[in-house]
Amino acid sequence: MAPDWIAVDWGTSNLRVTAMGPEGPLATRGSDQGMGQLAPDGFEPALLALISDWLPATGQMPVMVCGMAGARQGWVEARYRAVPCTPLDAGALTPVPTRDPRLEVRIAPGLSQADPADVMRGEETQIAGALTLDPGFDGVICLPGTHSKWAHVSAGEVVSFQTFLTGELFALLSEQSVLRHGLAGGDGFEEDAFDAALSDALSHPHRFAARLFGLRAEGLLSGLTPVAARSRLSGLLIGVELAAARPYWLGQPVTLVGAEKLSALYARALAQQGITARQLSGPASALAGLASLRRP
Amino acid sequence: MAPDWIAVDWGTSNLRVTAMGPEGPLATRGSDQGMGQLAPDGFEPALLALISDWLPATGQMPVMVCGMAGARQGWVEARYRAVPCTPLDAGALTPVPTRDPRLEVRIAPGLSQADPADVMRGEETQIAGALTLDPGFDGVICLPGTHSKWAHVSAGEVVSFQTFLTGELFALLSEQSVLRHGLAGGDGFEEDAFDAALSDALSHPHRFAARLFGLRAEGLLSGLTPVAARSRLSGLLIGVELAAARPYWLGQPVTLVGAEKLSALYARALAQQGITARQLSGPASALAGLASLRRP
Structure with missing residues (x-):
């Protein structure tokens, strides 16, 4: 080769x-x-x-x-x-x-x-790649991940952006906090639990801190299943992110760039808010961004 | 003996x-x-x-x-x-x-x-002890800690309570997340940084998720000191807790039961909201609670 x-x-x-x-x-x-x-x-x-x-x-x-x-x-x-x-x-x-x-x-x-x-x-390269894959895009690019980014893109430039610790918080809470006792590892997902927690966090983000321990308590008292608890934690954290990122996505075309499963969760969350987001692969966007540097 | x-x-x-x-x-x-x-x-x-x-x-x-x-x-x-x-x-x-x-x-x-x-x-015993040390207390007992508790106490009974993961979140974020790079260990404290973050979190709790990564970015870009970053994280997390616990403390007499330094932070935060909180020692309250079980 x-x-x-x-x-x-x-x-x-x-x-x-x-x-x-x-x-x-x-x-x-x-x-x-x-x-x-x-x-x-x-x-x-x-x-x-x-x-x-x-x-x-x-x-x-x-x-x-x-x-x-x-x-x-x-x-x-x-x-x-x-x-x-x-x-x-x-x-x-x-x-x-x-x-x-x-x-x-x-x-x-x-x-x-x-x-x-x-x-x-790194995300700037994915953004450049997304603009190569979708030339002329004007709107918001969201890159979900350990440190999720929201970027407002206009006329080929990044105008402003905002980082959220959502992925890292999810990992710390689900693997290392007291909540780990009641959360499944693995891949199970309950749509209803995710949707309800997302909606609650978007409507009442100030209650975020009060919701976390409830996952543990409901596991102890009323048999909340680990899969439901995990789905709810995911909805809660993404909901709090969307609440704070509202100035980015409200009324804007949104493109999601990232890992497929995580992007699908964000797409589902945005769809609840009436936003249809396009999804692009993170690695493919990074490659396209690096390739754009080679062109004259 | x-x-x-x-x-x-x-x-x-x-x-x-x-x-x-x-x-x-x-x-x-x-x-x-x-x-x-x-x-x-x-x-x-x-x-x-x-x-x-x-x-x-x-x-x-x-x-x-x-x-x-x-x-x-x-x-x-x-x-x-x-x-x-x-x-x-x-x-x-x-x-x-x-x-x-x-x-x-x-x-x-x-x-x-x-x-x-x-x-x-464990906290129920501290609450019982606090009621022994301050008989007839009616109001709200806050027990700051790894899992902070707010309890509404009336006529000698616990009427309702609410747990917050604040202390555990602070430990995870300051010791294990990306924020650890910009946060001092040790005991330094900057009142202004704490007060400003607290006030911001109380007024705009929905921006909580957006504030965290800012601690890291300001350290990289504008020289936010580790002590200021740590004080601000503390103010931010306690502020989000107070925002969600508002139905507990608003207009109520509040007693803080816990470690002296942490209780002092909560007392400072509540004082910003016009609440003068009494402070009791956590270990002394636990002892008083256990002792109350020995009495006829």
């Missing part, structure tokens, strides 16, 4: 590399060597471990990186670009010095917003 | 025993043998490790227990009593069979509420 270039999505917990040919992706590989586990001199070996057999005997291979590899604690810091601005700028990539002369690595910087203070790293 | 009886406060993470004489406490000891680490047959040895030299050569020593030792996963289940009811009832203690014939152990049951579903274990 002789790729033209290599696309790299380097998150906090995972590394994902794709060999790119003239027609698109040739192969994808991944590892758990995310930014969180690596010191600065650990990035090049972690990358080579996945791509060395894609490199030419002589000459240089362009490697385009997005995500947390550009954080201050990452490989080389790629300083934030301040919104309003285009999500990516081919002229504003940060070159990375490497020991292996065959590598020509550049990192796409994240975006920052002064007030309210906010930052993203 | 020859105590009349022994008071035991057995929480999830800690065990605290007090030798009681006719005039009150003679000595207190503790260990980390909380309910969370113990199988049912581990409770008696954990207790004996602390009190064996307080036991008589012959005859029985009354041991009065409150807290999580009475949970379903505890020593012996002490089934909840349903509110409205007095916080404690000397006639409704659960006797515990022991191998050591010198022990005469009884566990005080917790309280349950059907709708909204809620439970407490």
Whole structure:
């Protein structure tokens, strides 16, 4: 295999590399060597471990990186670009010095917003990709995940954005808090429990803090099942996010970019509010964003 | 030392025993043998490790227990009593069979509420103690902690109560979430940061989810100090709790029962709302509650 270039999505917990040919992706590989586990001199070996057999005997291979590899604690810091601005700028990539002369690595910087203070790293590339996949889109892009982002996009620029800890809160509460005793792992889902909790959280977000322990108490007292409790926690947290993100989605076209199952939950939640959201794949959007940097 | 009886406060993470004489406490000891680490047959040895030299050569020593030792996963289940009811009832203690014939152990049951579903274990004893220390109190007792409780008390009975995960959320967010990177450990506190976050959360609780990541982003972009970030997280979480607990405290006399520093934060927060709260010590209230069970 002789790729033209290599696309790299380097998150906090995972590394994902794709060999790119003239027609698109040739192969994808991944590892758990995310930014969180690596010191600065650990990035090049972690990358080579996945791509060395894609490199030419002589000459240089362009490697385009997005995500947390550009954080201050990452490989080389790629300083934030301040919104309003285009999500990516081919002229504003940060070159990375490497020991292996065959590598020509550049990192796409994240975006920052002064007030309210906010930052993203990696999602800007997915947003750029979503705009490639849906040219001329004007509206709101929501990227559900550990740290969900809502971005207002207009005329090809990110105008403003807002981050929510929803995914991280769900993980902490369901795996490490007292609620874990009453929550199923696994994949079960109860639509009614999700819908009711979502609606309650959207209508009465100030009661959020009072609802959490109720999941535990109802499990003890009235046999709330773990699957129902988990679905309800999900509805509650997404509902509180939607309540705070209302200025973003109200009356706007919304595109969801992310993992399919999680995006489907957000789509269901938005549908309850009369919003039909389009769904795009997160990895495909990231690839499309990185590919857009290669074009003239 | 020859105590009349022994008071035991057995929480999830800690065990605290007090030798009681006719005039009150003679000595207190503790260990980390909380309910969370113990199988049912581990409770008696954990207790004996602390009190064996307080036991008589012959005859029985009354041991009065409150807290999580009475949970379903505890020593012996002490089934909840349903509110409205007095916080404690000397006639409704659960006797515990022991191998050591010198022990005469009884566990005080917790309280349950059907709708909204809620439970407490241990706090009912502190409430009973607070009523002993302040006889005739009618109003609201707030017990800040890992799982904060608000209880409406009238004519010596707990009428209703509500639990909040505030302390657990603070621990998870400050120690395990992405926010940990920007939060000080230690004891620093900035009043202005706490007050502003509290006021913001009380006025706009629906923005809670949007505020959390801002702590991280302001640390990265505008130098928010770890002490200020920690104070603001505290104000934010207590503010969201107060927003949801408003039906409890609004226009009511409030007594805070708990650890001194945490109670002081709640007192400060309530003072912002024009409420002057009395503060009582948590351990002293628990002792007073257990002691009330010994009286005719």
